Amino acid sequence: xxxxxxxxxxxxxxxxxxxxxxxxxxxxxxxxxxxxxxxxxxxxxxxxxxxxxxxxxxxxxxxxxxxxxxxxxxxxxxxxxxxxxxxxxxxxxxxxxxxxxxxxxxxxxxxxxxxxxxxxxxxxxxxxxxxxxxxxxxxxxxxxxxxxxxxxxxxxxxxxxxxxxxxxxxxxxxxxxxxxxxxxxxxxxxxxxxxxxxxxxxxxxxxxxxxxxxxxxxxxxxxxxxxxxxxxxxxxxxxxxxxxxxxxxxxx
Amino acid sequence: xxxxxxxxxxxxxxxxxxxxxxxxxxxxxxxxxxxxxxxxxxxxxxxxxxxxxxxxxxxxxxxxxxxxxxxxxxxxxxxxxxxxxxxxxxxxxxxxxxxxxxxxxxxxxxxxxxxxxxxxxxxxxxxxxxxxxxxxxxxxxxxxxxxxxxxxxxxxxxxxxxxxxxxxxxxxxxxxxxxxxxxxxxxxxxxxxxxxxxxxxxxxxxxxxxxxxxxxxxxxxxxxxxxxxxxxxxxxxxxxxxxxxxxxxxxx
Numbered sequence: 052x053x054x055x056x057x058x059x060x061x062x063x064x065x066x067x068x069x070x071x072x073x074x075x076x077x078x079x080x081x082x083x084x085x086x087x088x089x090x091x092x093x094x095x096x097x098x099x100x101x102x103x104x105x106x107x108x109x110x111x112x113x114x115x116x117x118x119x120x121x122x123x124x125x126x127x128x129x130x131x132x133x134x135x136x137x138x139x140x141x142x143x144x145x146x147x148x149x150x151x152x153x154x155x156x157x158x159x160x161x162x163x164x165x166x167x168x169x170x171x172x173x174x175x176x177x178x179x180x181x182x183x184x185x186x187x188x189x190x191x192x193x194x195x196x197x198x199x200x201x202x203x204x205x206x207x208x209x210x211x212x213x214x215x216x217x218x219x220x221x222x223x224x225x226x227x228x229x230x231x232x233x234x235x236x237x238x239x240x241x242x243x244x245x246x247x248x249x250x251x252x253x254x255x256x257x258x259x260x261x262x263x264x265x266x267x268x269x270x271x272x273x274x275x276x277x278x279x280x281x282x283x284x285x286x287x288x289x290x291x292x293x294x295x296x297x298x299x300x301x302x303x
Numbered sequence: 304x305x306x307x308x309x310x311x312x313x314x315x316x317x318x319x320x321x322x323x324x325x326x327x328x329x330x331x332x333x334x335x336x337x338x339x340x341x342x343x344x345x346x347x348x349x350x351x352x353x354x355x356x357x358x359x360x361x362x363x364x365x366x367x368x369x370x371x372x373x374x375x376x377x378x379x380x381x382x383x384x385x386x387x388x389x390x391x392x393x394x395x396x397x398x399x400x401x402x403x404x405x406x407x408x409x410x411x412x413x414x415x416x417x418x419x420x421x422x423x424x425x426x427x428x429x430x431x432x433x434x435x436x437x438x439x440x441x442x443x444x445x446x447x448x449x450x451x452x453x454x455x456x457x458x459x460x461x462x463x464x465x466x467x468x469x470x471x472x473x474x475x476x477x478x479x480x481x482x483x484x485x486x487x488x489x490x491x492x493x494x495x496x497x498x499x500x501x502x503x504x505x506x507x508x509x510x511x512x513x514x515x516x517x518x519x520x521x522x523x524x525x526x527x528x529x530x531x532x533x534x535x536x537x538x539x540x541x542x543x544x545x546x547x548x549x550x551x552x553x554x555x
Binding site for chain 1: 360
């Protein structure tokens with residue numbers, strides 16, 4: 052038995068998220084079905100690092116599966132890419148130790164959230180950027196974002212109905228930059244609560260547009276109250292960029 | 304009668320290019336049809352600056368039309384955007400002098416060509432980036448591109464069957480830059496021959512991959528021979544970024 056890791060890129064527009072669903076097509080199912088065709092091991096299961104929501108994209112989702120197949124590990128990417136639809140691509144396949152787990156070995160993740168700031172929606176970027184029609188003060192947003200960095204109790208930053216008990220997370224980086232009509236948020240942390248990045252993005256828009264007072268993140272960290280934050284930004288602006296592991300956990 | 308200019312953005316993926324066609328849907332037709340519905344002037348014609356090919360995108364196509372309508376000029380963008388499909392957007396509408404012509408007043412254009420350089424195709428960028436599977440020497444490409452700058456006879460740089468007589472053009476800028484897997488070409492000039500930017504892009508890939516000797520552009524300018532250049536790069540990597548005019552030609 053060998054354990055194989057896949058790095059997966061997808062355009063989430065036409066999928067019900069990563070995780071296999073009853074009545075909708077998920078990315079996990081799309082990749083698993085091709086894997087089963089390729090290696091003819093019916094019980095094969097793909098374990099993903101992040102359960103991205105419907106409409107969320109990935110440039111670096113990470114997943115693993117176990118197989119008895121003798122296909123060289125690095126060939127899985129090429130073989131699967133001939134079978135997959137063009138909106139799902141395997142960027143890399145490699146053998147990892149049997150102790151590696153795509154989800155439980157995770158040390159951190161990087162997410163990107165993109166805004167198109169213009170009176171009119173974009174055409175070319177409509178599937179990857181949330182459209183904001185009013186001007187945003189990017190410097191104010193960048194200052195607000197910096198309050199996230201550090202180890203805090205992010206209880207206020209989770210979608211209601213979330214059942215996670217430990218809501219303490221460490222954020223390593225939270226940068227807001229602007230390039231013409233595009234405003235980009237990059238956040239890196241050791242973990243994120245459900246909808247956390249989209250709530251951060253929505254709050255930053257509130258602060259950048261003047262609807263929310265600066266200091267919202269500090270107040271919400273202190274109060275634990277979801278109402279101290281802004282709305283949840285739409286799914287399609289979000290992309291899972293990379294999942295981090297300790298190098299030694301990946302070494303065969 | 305007033306003359307109105309539109310700045311138009313489109314995702315060219317699902318269109319047969321800019322120019323109205325017999326048996327396929329062109330962007331010109333899509334916008335003209337909404338204009339006719341909006342202002343009920345059946346003879347209305349939209350004159351575009353650039354006849355972009357099927358699959359080519361635009362962030363800044365320019366076009367004009369004449370109307371007796373009393374709709375304020377800047378409102379056309381908002382009204383049309385409620386009627387247009389999401390892959391075509393009007394970024395700006397404004398009144399221009401009756402002497403302005405979107406095509407004949409043009410002083411220059413800027414184009415962008417994007418490559419995705421990776422062993423595997425991308426998923427998120429598959430509609431805007433040409434996929435190159437082998438490594439590219441970007442510094443070599445940038446040096447080669449700089450040979451385009453200046454006033455030259457670009458006869459070799461036109462698709463065969465092109466009937467333009469004057470093939471002298473001035474290129475102001477030709478930059479190649481890299482950001483991770485993305486290689487970007489930006490070219491600005493006072494005009495471009497048919498397929499010229501795609502031939503430039505294809506030749507740069509040839510030089511960057513080592514298939515073509517550096518100096519291809521200088522040789523082709525000297526010889527006038529299309530065979531001194533590389534292949535025509537695919538349409539979907541190309542975006543018309545901006546059409547330039549003299550400021551006084553736009554002032555009402």
